[in-house]
Amino acid sequence: MQNTTAGVTQGVHLKCGLSGSHEFIFTLVPIVYSCNFVIGIVGNSMVVAVIYCYMKLKTVANIFVLNLAVSDLTFLITLPMWATFTAKGYYWPFGGFLCKASAGLVIFNLYTSIFFLTALSIDRYMAIVHPMRSRRFRTVAYAHITCVVIWLFAFVLSVPTALTRDVFNITNSNTTVCGILHPKEENAIRVKQLLLAISLMKTMLGFLVPFIIIITCYCLIGRALLRARHIHRSSHSRGDEVLRMLTAAVLAFFLCWVPHQVFHFLQVLTQLTLVENCAILEIIDTAMPFTICIAYFNSCVNPIVYSFVGRNFRKNLMRLLRCSPGGSSRPHPSISSKMSILSFRASEALSLTVKSRPSSEVK
Template sequence: MENISAYQVELSCSKAGRHNYIFIAVPIIYSTIFIIGVFGNSLVVIVIYCYIKMKTVASIFLMNLAIADLCFVMTLPLWAAYTAMHYNWPFGTFLCKLSAAAITLNLYTSVFLLTCLSIDRYIAIVHPMVSRVRRTIMVGKIICISIWIIACLASLPAFIYRTVVPLKENITVCAFYYPTNSSQTFLTGMNITKNVLGFFFPFLIILTSYTLIGRTLKATFHGHRGRTRNDDIFKMIVAIVLVFFFCWLPHQIFTLLDILIQLEIIKNCQFEDIVDTGMPITICIAYFNSCLNPFLYGFFGKNFRKHFLQLLKNIPPKFTTHASLNTKMSMLSYRPSDHHSASVKNSSHLSEHEEQHIANT
């Protein structure tokens, strides 16, 4: 790979995927995703860190999910400029490798975190007794650290094999370069891994988890007055599964087609043009999931919306905590003249608080 700059690489289908509307539309979409993604995920990080304080396993997963999306969307301006300049990469080899690795890192961290979040919701709702023992803060942190390590290892091939490659059209692209057949076979295996480990297995787990959650909720709330709330929960579950599926499925299909082209099973410039033209579009759809995650997993939550409004009103977290503390103190000092009655009522309030705490975990 040291001799890449000594010659220019010639592509078999040099015009594949090079259309003016791609060079205009894709940078606009990337820029939009960048703005919405930075805004939405930054709010999630601020609200969870300042108000919610990562006191639950779900909040830890959401925090890491927002950080992963933030790390990724920060590289989108580079890819927007790259596409706008007709796939000409002027930012050097290191940023080429780093930006490519960030894509793979975000793919695996997001998918694994969404999968763990669905499993966490399943345990909390379907097996509440087991959840008290297994759903601890320490377990959540260990799982997140493990996910980041696995995702970093999975993104190493992108960092190693992505490099700046000069083409005969006097442009320089940021692309995978593998001078030997063994390297190409390795990268083909990595793409297959992305299909299987990065989409199909996680989606199967997510779909199974939320299906079992839906059945449990349906049985629990059947015939009760909480039917409206039950319907809202079902809508939320359906939205989570469908958004994940439809955002990533097109990209995974085109990745599979790209594998067939790399293996030279498909040798047709017209078909390669379709794949190379559709790939940026499917990438835009997949990246849009980074914008939707804050809305689906954060803004739809009642507790998150409350803290989000506090943030907009510039109410400090400590002030909110003191206010709630004063409320509790006023409840505990109720009817101080009757000491015996007060002690009974205080123990009753404590019991209710414990029950509420158990219900919220």
């Protein structure tokens, strides 16, 4: 039967057919998307509500965390469409505009999430390792400016992805899909270069560079905590706890995104080679939906890893569930948020070090 989706462009014939089309994908992936949607919406909504109602936007970490949760919520609203798309055997019934918008929001969330996590890591590094020197930079005003810059920069980086997505009719299987722009003969080289640039930008700016910055910050924080523990033995348990939390944060980020980035890199390699190997494309296209599920799960695990481990957050969450009136009873430094729990406990350990040194040694 002929597809009648509005905005469908001219039919495209794929040399390898619609690879990665398997019934178990069409069944399992929508279920995972649905679970991600429910868990992510509930978890991130709680983060937003708790921070806004009880913890307020008086700390840099809370501002970053609130923006990170809003970014995750913005992305999560597209999951029902992607679940429907997969459940229908890669048939896109929502038209060209929503195809572009949904694809753009996915990449938009990729950049905003990683940029906010990077900003949080830098903030934690400054707060823990250089608490005195960084006070004039770690202000609410600077945090708001940083958030605006991140939102704008991520939007600019996601626009090319939205523009290179459209609705196509695959003549091999007579299926309407939301996919990457297929070049015509007159502009084939230019479009291929554009798609390659977008893919490399996603790998470099969307993963490698932020990940190197995050790892560097955590290593420097860990070194400072170990030094503090070595100088003052009573901070042993505190330092170990903070290091465990840092390890959990890095592992969550790494495990969620690395599988997708690996297969995305393989896709880039297939773009670099003009010869299409249908067997390799079949493997990549079969594995890609599952790596995407894992990557999308990062939007759900963020509240668990960074927020729900905080006793202050759990206390305020219970107040929210009991519908207790808002208002901050006593301002808490930063244990309230995803990364900020690390700052408070690490600062305790480092303060012991400062107190144990003569005043002349304090820089």
